Amino acid sequence: DGAVKLYKTSPEGKEVTVRLIHRGEIFGEVVLFEDMHYPVNAAALQSSRILKISRAALLSILEEEGFRNDFIAALMRKQRYLTERILHLSAFDVEERFFSFLSDQYGQRDSYHITLSKQDIAAAIGTLPETFSRMISRLKKRGIIEWKGKELRIRQELS
Template sequence: MQYDQTMDAKDTFMRTALFRDLGGESLARLAEGSRRLEVARGEHLFLEGDEGRDIFVLAEGGIRLYKLAEDGQETTVKLVEPFEAFAEIAFFDDGRYPVSAVATKYSVVQAVSGTAFQALLGDRVFRGEFISTLIGRIRYLSQRIHYLTAYDVEQRFFRFLYEQCGASDTCKLEIPKKEIAAAIGTVPETLSRLILRLRERGDIEWKGSRIRVRDGLWEEQGYPRGGGAE
């Protein structure tokens, strides 16, 4: 069977939050205007300050977005997961990438050129669908800001556990700690300090991928037994 790159790209865009609410015709046009890039581990897609020529969607692998301080220290801004769009801000800001992007492993991305994207925005149907998607994303970000400001990191950690495993005494998380940190809106170093503090208090035991929660803790946190994940 011959490999159909356009269909593969369309499937990737359909699974990406920024584009998945577009209609079938708009998705097809987006896929036709994209190209597939393979990126080796450690290879950069772009550097901070480069001209923003493309919008990217990660189809496979992992991409780290970071900023470089004057002293040469790198600060990770985001770890991009498969089916996430990134670098789109360059088209709505000053036209330059505000961060650098490097592959953390072998990765495949779909790149949509700025020229192709601008042409698509000239189409009334595509423009209307895309604006609707952006409004939905703004609504999500507003909810995310509320989540980050209304709960401290410990509350967000237990909320995350509850969403994953419910009010269970034992939770199995086969997720890297850096991803857990990103999910609760913090950095791995802060998560490590939190875990140490919770262990010292006797609130949790963490061995391998299994977390055991102290008896009575869920009730103290205000979570009902039997709720949360299935």
Template sequence: MDYQTASSALKSSFLFSSISDQDLADLLARAEEKQFVQGEYFFWEGGAPDNFFLLISGRVKVIKHGSQGRETAVAFFSPGEIFGEVAVLEDKPYPASAVALETSAALSINRQAFRDFVRRHPEVTLAMIGILSGRLREAQSRLHDLAGERVEQRLSRTLYRLYSKLGPELPFTRQDLADMSGTTLETTVRYLSRLKQEGIITSKRGLVVIGDGPKLAVLAEG
């Protein structure tokens, strides 16, 4: 493990930002750095929650698997963010799968080691509550969008939310974007074509590139 890189990743995480260097060193001694290639899974839906992860580099997509094998993207994570922690805290199977969108590195933290650490550092519990509350607010916002906004605005909001979190290159198919926006593939294809004609995006198979973030923000706000 590159100790300096791993330590910097922990310090940049909101969850561990208030922890002393000595306590971070103690946690690092219990953690393991793992490398993942594009398309490799960190964990699978329904698997035993042995570890959660703090992303050091790369990008991660969390997906739910449908009854007929269809996948739906439900969350995305960038360096400094944690994922898989809810299953670890509840000691219940992972509710979704996590896959690397590109070559990625992450700290894997064992369930028991983390529970022991939290018992000694209640401030980490408060930080965890803050993280989960933020995710709940985001989920509520997405539900509001699905219930009340026009299809075009929902698609624009989905694109802008992903752009704000992951940067201009979005490695998603048109079906991914349709699923995340609660609309059909045909509608998504038509709207992406319009955005392409207006110079807001460019696209190719499995990738959408945001070329004009300010214009997209205006569309997302309606």
């Protein structure tokens, strides 16, 4: 298990979550192929185990066709994810981004056990915590969701 948040901080101090990493996913590979520092910060959101692989070791195991194909597939999934994220941030409102986030992170269902903080969810969907809280209040008032502690239940479909 585990979850790691990749984020950048703007010059004004605003934290922007770039991606949430879960078990079995790779991150940080860019520094193995470019002579630069990792362009984002990483913070464990839950107890996590992270494997660090040296550039030499990665280049060696990339010689194996099966691993190389899996690695390239992982990079393509990441590219697709980032392309979709740009679309979501530019074309969808906060509610749409929230429900899309739930589906992406936990799958399509009627109830969720939320392990992330509301602040982390707000950052992940590209909004301020205050805006997120107001949106959650509106959804509760409209009877669309019920959120108690870590348990979130979708009571009805969005119209």
